[in-house]
Amino acid sequence: MARKLPSDVELLLGLDDPDDDDALRARVARALGVGSGNLPPIRLLKRSLDARRGRVRFRLTVAVGDSAGEGEGRATDVVLGGRLPQTVDDPGRVAIVGAGPAGLWCAYELARAGIGSTILERGKPVRPRRRDLRGLTVEGHVDPDSNYCFGEGGAGTYSDGKLYTRSHKRGDVRDVIEVLALHGAPERVLTDARPHIGSNRLPQVVTALRERLEAVGVRFRFESRVSDLHVDGDRVRGVELEGGEGVEAEAVVLAAGHSARDVLEGLERRGLPLEAKGFALGVRIEHPQPLINSIQYGRAAGHPRLPSAAYRLAHEVDGRGVFSFCMCPGGFIVPAATEPDGVVVNGMSLSRRDSPHANSGLVVAVSPEDVEASGFTGPLGGIALQRALEREAARIGGGRLVAPAVRVTDFLAGRSSSTLPTSSYRPGLRSADVAELLNGSGLEIAGRIREALMRFDRRLKGYVTEEAVLVGVESRTSSPVRVPRDAEGLESPHLTGLYPCGEGAGYAGGIVSAALDGVRVGRAVAARLGR
Numbered sequence: 242m243a244r245k246l247p248s249d250v251e252l253l254l255g256l257d258d259p260d261d262d263d264a265l266r267a268r269v270a271r272a273l274g275v276g277s278g279n280l281p282p283i284r285l286l287k288r289s290l291d292a293r294r295g296r297v298r299f300r301l302t303v304a305v306g307d308s309a310g311e312g313e314g315r316a317t318d319v320v321l322g323g324r325l326p327q328t329v330d331d332p333g334r335v336a337i338v339g340a341g342p343a344g345l346w347c348a349y350e351l352a353r354a355g356i357g358s359t360i361l362e363r364g365k366p367v368r369p370r371r372r373d374l375r376g377l378t379v380e381g382h383v384d385p386d387s388n389y390c391f392g393e394g395g396a397g398t399y400s401d402g403k404l405y406t407r408s409h410k411r412g413d414v415r416d417v418i419e420v421l422a423l424h425g426a427p428e429r430v431l432t433d434a435r436p437h438i439g440s441n442r443l444p445q446v447v448t449a450l451r452e453r454l455e456a457v458g459v460r461f462r463f464e465s466r467v468s469d470l471h472v473d474g475d476r477v478r479g480v481e482l483e484g485g486e487g488v489e490a491e492a493v494v495l496a497a498g499h500s501a502r503d504v505l506e507g508l509e510r511r512g513l514p515l516e517a518k519g520f521a522l523g524v525r526i527e528h529p530q531p532l533i534n535s536i537q538y539g540r541a542a543g544h545p546r547l548p549s550a551a552y553r554l555a556h557e558v559d560g561r562g563v564f565s566f567c568m569c570p571g572g573f574i575v576p577a578a579t580e581p582d583g584v585v586v587n588g589m590s591l592s593r594r595d596s597p598h599a600n601s602g603l604v605v606a607v608s609p610e611d612v613e614a615s616g617f618t619g620p621l622g623g624i625a626l627q628r629a630l631e632r633e634a635a636r637i638g639g640g641r642l643v644a645p646a647v648r649v650t651d652f653l654a655g656r657s658s659s660t661l662p663t664s665s666y667r668p669g670l671r672s673a674d675v676a677e678l679l680n681g682s683g684l685e686i687a688g689r690i691r692e693a694l695m696r697f698d699r700r701l702k703g704y705v706t707e708e709a710v711l712v713g714v715e716s717r718t719s720s721p722v723r724v725p726r727d728a729e730g731l732e733s734p735h736l737t738g739l740y741p742c743g744e745g746a747g748y749a750g751g752i753v754s755a756a757l758d759g760v761r762v763g764r765a766v767a768a769r770l771g772r
Contacts, residue, residue: 246273246305249286254299256544269303284309289434290547297541323416326352326453332359332460335766336480336490338467338504340364341395342752343496343743343759345450348459349420350763354772357458361480361488363466363501364392366451367444374399377576378667381641386466389577389587390500390717393463394447396744397752400577401569401589402438404430406753417756424449427592435551439592467497469507476737492766496742496759499720500579502624504745508724513735515620516725517612518747521566521718522630522686523604524675524711525574525586526649527664532708533570533599536701549594552601552701556693559685563693566602566718574600574666574712576642583631584644586666586712598665602715603693605686612721615683623721626682633681634714637673645673649709652676653691662710675713723747731765740766 250272254260265285270277287302329352337344340362348358363386364370370392376382377389390396397403404421406414418430421438425446430436438446451461471479471487479489497504509515530549534542537550549571555564567587571594577587588600609623617625637645644666651658658672676687690711698705724741726733726748733739742748742762749755 246275246281248306249302249304252301252303253291254301256297256299256541256546260299260301265301265303269305273305281306282309285432287434288429288432292537295539297538297544297547323419324353326457326459327355329355329357329458332357332458333488333490334358334770335492335494336361336488337494337496338480339395339496339498339501339743339745340393340451340461340463341496341498341743342397342755343395343749343762344494345394345447345454346417346420346756346759347494347496347742347763347766348454349450350760351767352454352457352459354763354767356767356770356772357460358494359460359462359488359490361465361467361482362393362461362463364388365463366393367398367448370399371444377578377642381576381643381668383578383581383642385579385581386464388579389575390498390579393451394443395498395755396500396577396587396717398443398447399440399589400575400587401440401567401572402443402752403567404436404438404753406751406757412757412760414753414757416760417753420450421446424453437590437592437594439594440589441591467504470511470736470739472511472736475735477739491770492738492740494740494742494762494766495724495746496755496762497745499744500717501745502579502628505621505624505722505724509621513733514725516723516747517609517620517623518721518723519606519608520623520721521564521602521604521606522627522682522684523563523566523602523679523690523715524713525588525600525715526603526709526711527574527598527600527666528704528706528709530571530597530599532703532706536703549599551599554693554697554700556696558605558689558692561689562606563689564604564606566604566715568599568601570594570599571596572598572600572665574598574664576644576666576668577717578631578635578642580628580631582635583628584634584638584642585631585714585716586644587715587717596665600665602718603690603711604715604718605684605689607684607721611684620722627716627721630678630682630714630716633678637678638671642668643671644668644712645675645678646670646710646712647673647675648707649694649705649711650707652687652711653694653705662708664710664712666712670710670712673713675711678713719750720745720747730769731762732769
């Protein structure tokens, strides 16, 4: 009787160990104690870096036999993408506000059920949007409808494309990743423990996804800013665009993104109840990437098979979390403002992550009670607090999106910097008292960041250095507002037919979690419409 083999096997590979298909099969066979000729099909499930205990290795999980499935992991329509969209009925049945991950995946899920939708996006398609990003970085000009936050694909399109999420309980993460791979994301996203596409490749993926949806009848309307809802009694009947055009629909999915402040302000004017929620505020911290590589990899730093090193840090100070956010190895700090009188910074990396800089958000958790105590009241108080910090950052920077900055060592010493290190932030930096900026809100953000920095330096020796710089402000970590919805049907309890969705509505925090929420809402709308 043949010995039953396990469904998967764990392998550890050194940096110089071969990992081609033949070498991988030989290793799996040795691990299972069988001959290579008797080994059933295998498939790589996950690859991660293990740099613990001073030794850097690759950790692989390999599926064996039936669990390896068909296709040996190849990105084909049969293997990837699950159920593909089918030809849809009237695209006017559902209006989706926003073409970010939540809106796109909602339309995709509806199309799987044959239900048509129209996606209304205030910004531009990815290619013309790129020109407006140049206006931000080179000219310091903010187009309030086309920027790093607004446009086809949403905020993630040109700000990194990281696909790591902890939202596995919210839906099928693998399905979201497979849809991306089906539309041109590199196949490694299917196996990397922390998959990443890159801001240079994600636009093509988003375009391919849109073209597939258009091919089955989904309608896209760009440069179409929604200014109001059409309401009849307690039911939403569609939306109104800026300029007065009405768009009727049986259901409206509100997936406008975390920076669509005007949408939330419009809901408040309509009397729709909103809820304040927690978010985070702080700065971007930037180091030379070789320094982070040396800290994380030790003597192995510089090995040709090692990617630019990342990190994740968290510490609690006075009951408030201080943590790294959206860490971008080999990346760039970018201007993420959506209003002409504010400065906001975010991070991104290209697919190769080969910039000489590493940056990360370094932020402090802020509760609704903190916002109230700082003098910003009501459900939109968090937006008012964000806006106040962003405007002050712009004033201190002196215009053209120049950002206030300080060396980490000077920040800890409580002073401004006489000089600043080189930075990836193209509009430029200006030396400033960043602590005073952060504490101007009445919150003790600077003190908490100081204490956390000293703790982080104990964990990553060399993290505190005069080569590192803090750049302000990082204020768009997530929406500070939640639009209430029913826990089961995902519909607004106050307006029948309205479906709050994604980051802007307060139900997600990143590309994958927003896409997952879009899938959930798509299924809820399909059930409501009888599919």
